[in-house]
Amino acid sequence: MKKRILSLTSLMLSAVLLFTGCGSAKEDAGTASAGEGTKTESQASDTSADTASDADTKLRDGKMTELRVVFPGGTSSPADLEAVEAGINEIVSQYMDATVKLDILEWGVFSDQQKLMLSSGEDIALMFTFDSSKNYAATNQVRDITDLCGLYAQDALDGLGIYAEACQINGKYYGLPTFHEYTKTSGLVCRTDILEELNIDPSSVKTWDDLEAVLAKVKEAHPEMNVLSPVEVGSGILDYYNEGKFDVLTDGIGVRMDGDGTEVLNMYDTPEFMELAKLAYDWNKKGYFMADATTVTDTRQDLLAAGNTFGYIGQIHPGTATQELKNSGVPVTTIPVGEKALTTGNVNFAQYMVPTGCSTPEKAVKLLDIMLTNKDMANLLMYGVEGSDYVIKDEAAGVVGYPDGVDSSNVGWNNETWLAGNGALAYAWESDSADIWKQYEEFNASAVTSPLYGFTFDTTNVKTEITAITNVIKKYKAVICAGYSEPEEAVAQMVSELQASGIDRIVEEAKTQIDAWKGNQ
Structure with a gap:
C-alpha cells in the first residue's frame, strides 16, 4: 500500500x-x-504600521x-x-x-x-x-x-x-x-542495574518475543519484584502495545497507518487489539504484571524509586532515559520494539x-x-x-x-x-x-507519515456518542490491558457495549469528514 x-x-x-x-x-x-x-519601505504601509503600533x-x-x-x-x-x-x-x-x-x-x-x-x-x-x-x-x-x-x-x-x-x-x-517527540514508538523502559546484573544486552532485543524473554529472566531472578508497572496511574500495562499501527482520530476510532485513510475502524474491534488482549492475559498469568496495576495510586517514577519495580511498557523517544532519571533518580535503559508514526495527534496532543x-x-x-x-x-x-x-x-x-x-x-x-x-x-x-x-x-x-496527516476530527456532531463510548472504554480498557479478563469474552463485551453506545455513528461521521477533507487536498 x-x-x-x-x-x-x-x-x-x-x-x-x-x-x-x-x-x-x-x-x-x-x-x-x-x-x-525588518520591513522594506514598500511593506511598511500605513495599515501595517497601525497594526504594529496597536499590537x-x-x-x-x-x-x-x-x-x-x-x-x-x-x-x-x-x-x-x-x-x-x-x-x-x-x-x-x-x-x-x-x-x-x-x-x-x-x-x-x-x-x-x-x-x-x-x-x-x-x-x-x-x-x-x-x-x-x-x-x-x-x-x-x-x-x-x-x-x-x-x-x-x-x-x-x-x-x-x-x-x-x-x-x-x-x-x-x-x-x-x-x-x-512528534512521532512515537513503544517498548520497555527498565532499570539499567538489573539488565547489567543479568547480563542482558538491550541491543539484542528487537521484538516483543525478545522482550518477553527479558521479562521471564527478571521474574526468575527477582520473584519478589514487580516486573512491569502501569505507565500511568489508572491505566493497564500494555496500553501502548499497538503504538504506531493506527492514526487515532479520537479514543477508539482510527485508521491503519499502512492504509490510505479511507477505512475508519473501531480499533477495539480489530485483530490488533485482540492480539494485545491475549498477550496481556498471558503475561499477567505468568506473573509479569504487578497485582494491583489498575488501582495503584503511585506513579511509575515512585514505583521505580521504591526499588521494587523493574520497568514499564511505554512510549520511547530520545531523552526518555534522562527524563526518567530526573523524575525517579533511577538510571533506566530504553528498549524500543514498536513502530513509529507521524500523525496529527502525535503533534497536537x-x-x-x-x-x-x-x-x-x-x-x-x-x-x-x-x-x-x-x-x-x-x-x-x-x-x-x-x-x-x-x-x-x-x-x-x-x-x-x-x-x-x-x-x-x-x-x-x-x-x-x-x-x-x-x-x-x-x-x-x-x-x-x-x-x-x-x-x-x-x-x-524517520517516521512513516499518516495518510491523514493534517486532518483533525471534529467531534461536535457526535458529542453524545463520544461521552457514551468513553465510559465504556474506561470500564474495559485498563482491565483488558492489565490482563485481568479472559480476552475473547472481555473484548466481545466491550465491542458490544461500544456498538450500543453509538461507536458506529462516530465511525460514519469520521468517514464523512475524511472524504470532505481529501476532496480539498
Whole structure:
C-alpha cells in the first residue's frame, strides 16, 4: 500500500527553524514585539504600521498584568518556584507589561482541576493540554488565537512550520504545540542495574518475543519484584502495545497507518487489539504484571524509586532515559520494539492554549511566543536557576548537569521537555548526548507519515456518542490491558457495549469528514 510520506527536506527545515529560535532575551530585547521584524519601505504601509503600533500598545499598556500559566508536574511547589518565576519575569519585562505566575498541578489532580478551571472561566493566560485543543475548542473553553498569532507569535509559527499546521482546526489555531517527540514508538523502559546484573544486552532485543524473554529472566531472578508497572496511574500495562499501527482520530476510532485513510475502524474491534488482549492475559498469568496495576495510586517514577519495580511498557523517544532519571533518580535503559508514526495527534496532543476566560489574550499569546522562541526562557523552564538547580559542565558543547551535592531528590526545580515550551533551545543534560536535539530531529523525520496527516476530527456532531463510548472504554480498557479478563469474552463485551453506545455513528461521521477533507487536498 502506498504511504503518504512528508518531504524529509520540509521536516528538517522545520526542525532547524525550531532549534535556531530567536536567541536569548538579551538578543531579543531590541525586537520584543512579535511579527514586526525588518520591513522594506514598500511593506511598511500605513495599515501595517497601525497594526504594529496597536499590537505594541496592547503589550505596553502600563498595567502589570499577572499571566497565570497552568501545567502539570510532579510537585505543585518546587523549592525554586519563586526564583524561576523571577527569572521568567525578567525576560517577560523586556517584551510587555506583565508578570508570570506558574500554577503547577500535580499529575494526580491535573485532569480534574483543568476541567474545573476551564469550565468555570478562570482568568488563565495559558493552559497546557495533553489531549489536544479540539474538544476545548468545540465547547468554546479556549480562544481562537489565529489572528493574535500573526501579530504576537509569528516567530513561533515560522519556527514550528508544519508542526504548527497539525494544530489547526478548520484552519484556525486554538493552541500551539510544545517541542516534543512528534512521532512515537513503544517498548520497555527498565532499570539499567538489573539488565547489567543479568547480563542482558538491550541491543539484542528487537521484538516483543525478545522482550518477553527479558521479562521471564527478571521474574526468575527477582520473584519478589514487580516486573512491569502501569505507565500511568489508572491505566493497564500494555496500553501502548499497538503504538504506531493506527492514526487515532479520537479514543477508539482510527485508521491503519499502512492504509490510505479511507477505512475508519473501531480499533477495539480489530485483530490488533485482540492480539494485545491475549498477550496481556498471558503475561499477567505468568506473573509479569504487578497485582494491583489498575488501582495503584503511585506513579511509575515512585514505583521505580521504591526499588521494587523493574520497568514499564511505554512510549520511547530520545531523552526518555534522562527524563526518567530526573523524575525517579533511577538510571533506566530504553528498549524500543514498536513502530513509529507521524500523525496529527502525535503533534497536537501537547499544546498550550489560551482559555476563553483570559482577560489579556494579546499578552498571553506573546508569552507563548516567548516560551517557544527564547533560549533563556527555555533553560529556566527546563532546568531552573543556573547555579542552584544546574551548572554548565561543558560550555562549548552546551551541556549542563546538577551542581555538587544536588540530585533529583533535592533539586529545586524539575520539568519535562514536552511541558517546557521549546526545550530544543535549551542546553543538553549531561546524561544525554550533546546532540540530543539533533537526535530528536532525526527521530521525528524517520517516521512513516499518516495518510491523514493534517486532518483533525471534529467531534461536535457526535458529542453524545463520544461521552457514551468513553465510559465504556474506561470500564474495559485498563482491565483488558492489565490482563485481568479472559480476552475473547472481555473484548466481545466491550465491542458490544461500544456498538450500543453509538461507536458506529462516530465511525460514519469520521468517514464523512475524511472524504470532505481529501476532496480539498
